[in-house]
Amino acid sequence: MASLLDKFNDWAERTDDALTRARARLGLLHPLQMVPYRSYGTPTRLYIKGRLLTDKGIKEPGATDSRWQNLLNMYRRFDSNEISGALLSVRPADGSAHAVVTDDEGYFTLNLEPTVLPEPIDYLWYPVDVLLEKSPPPFPAALNLRTQAMVLIPPPDAEYGIISDLDDTVIQTSATDLLRMARTVLLRNARSRMPFKGVAEFYRSLQLGRNGKRNNPFFYVSSSPWNLYDLLEDFLDLNNIPPGPLLLRDMAMKRKEAGATSEHHGHKLKEIDNLLLTYPELPFVLIGDSGQEDANIYREVVRRYPGRILAVYIRDVNLPERAALVERVSEELRNDKVEMLLVKDTVQAAEHAAQKGLIFQEAIQAVETEKRKDEAAEPNGTEETTGEPVMK
Numbered sequence: 001m002a003s004l005l006d007k008f009n010d011w012a013e014r015t016d017d018a019l020t021r022a023r024a025r026l027g028l029l030h031p032l033q034m035v036p037y038r039s040y041g042t043p044t045r046l047y048i049k050g051r052l053l054t055d056k057g058i059k060e061p062g063a064t065d066s067r068w069q070n071l072l073n074m075y076r077r078f079d080s081n082e083i084s085g086a087l088l089s090v091r092p093a094d095g096s097a098h099a100v101v102t103d104d105e106g107y108f109t110l111n112l113e114p115t116v117l118p119e120p121i122d123y124l125w126y127p128v129d130v131l132l133e134k135s136p137p138p139f140p141a142a143l144n145l146r147t148q149a150m151v152l153i154p155p156p157d158a159e160y161g162i163i164s165d166l167d168d169t170v171i172q173t174s175a176t177d178l179l180r181m182a183r184t185v186l187l188r189n190a191r192s193r194m195p196f197k198g199v200a201e202f203y204r205s206l207q208l209g210r211n212g213k214r215n216n217p218f219f220y221v222s223s224s225p226w227n228l229y230d231l232l233e234d235f236l237d238l239n240n241i242p243p244g245p246l247l248l249r250d251m252a253m254k255r256k257e258a259g260a261t262s263e264h265h266g267h268k269l270k271e272i273d274n275l276l277l278t279y280p281e282l283p284f285v286l287i288g289d290s291g292q293e294d295a296n297i298y299r300e301v302v303r304r305y306p307g308r309i310l311a312v313y314i315r316d317v318n319l320p321e322r323a324a325l326v327e328r329v330s331e332e333l334r335n336d337k338v339e340m341l342l343v344k345d346t347v348q349a350a351e352h353a354a355q356k357g358l359i360f361q362e363a364i365q366a367v368e369t370e371k372r373k374d375e376a377a378e379p380n381g382t383e384e385t386t387g388e389p390v391m392k
Helices: 003-025 067-078 178-187 201-208 226-237 263-278 292-305 320-336 345-357 363-377
Strands: 030-039 039-042 045-054 088-091 097-100 109-113 127-134 146-152 163-164 216-224 246-249 284-289 310-317 339-344
Touching: 030 127, 030 226, 039 263, 045 127, 045 146, 045 345, 088 109, 097 109, 097 146, 163 201, 163 263, 201 216, 201 345, 201 363, 216 226, 216 263, 226 246, 246 263, 263 292, 284 292, 292 310, 292 320, 292 339, 310 345, 320 339, 339 345, 345 363
Parallel strands: 039 146, 163 216, 163 284, 216 246, 284 310, 310 339
Antiparallel strands: 030 045, 039 045, 045 109, 088 097, 088 127, 127 146
């Protein structure tokens, strides 16, 4: 079965590439667009990732955008024309140039060992230039097409890192209800989609930590496809939630990771493994929800990396069978001396984080105040789209 699926996937990719090239020959494609993804690294290694596509003309999200406009933009995101075989040049601050070629789906990835780091932007973020050197035929040359890939490098005095899920953890999605999830994802944009109440202040408190330097790095690991990258990045920015690398998933149908119970499980575990291995001296806080497999995934992380996980927070999506599973996993982890809390809201999580010495005691009141503001500002009828109590 896996072999048949792989063959179908290969056929679909070849067909899509052939159609894109045919449209290019007929002059029917939009201009090329290089999309850099926020990534992460260390002072001695930078990980660069992005994608080369045609520009579908998706504009900045507006508060008055209609559902039809949002649906059309979502269609454009998934009706992407990927440019494979393009030659790019990645140029870090040391003056070197590194060639990379886009793959079958337009992605480019590169690991660099820079001799000099650029000056950081916003303290944690380091820019790396990426240029398009040569477009593959029959695509027209895109003169002076360049961008900057932003790479997060945690400072030596960071207290801990935070790894967070997105759907139903930060952003209301209703992943446990397919109809409501489809309505939310397809018909809302980065402005009209809602964060869970108080989550922005709680995350800012974790980023601040106890040293007051706001240098604890965030990493967002999600099974959402890369096609939603711009929407998710805009959402974090618009809601003043700490930015971080968005580690999303390719939509292509592929075999599961060995030992994984699902593609979702395999993807998230692989990305978290990479983070823990990249920063061997940095402890982490894990945040997820009870709607999918976060509790099981985080249990495996705790056991793979003993002593590295400070706390685990699981938002309760109010499904009794999922809550019971989290409670079982939490009980199992007592022997590993790691607390996994099933929390009803961000205030409860903040109270525990303050008790553990992860955030200032004063942050609890700030989270509670923002929660009340979020409740007052939420449009009538928003909660009915989630179908379950939200993180208040």
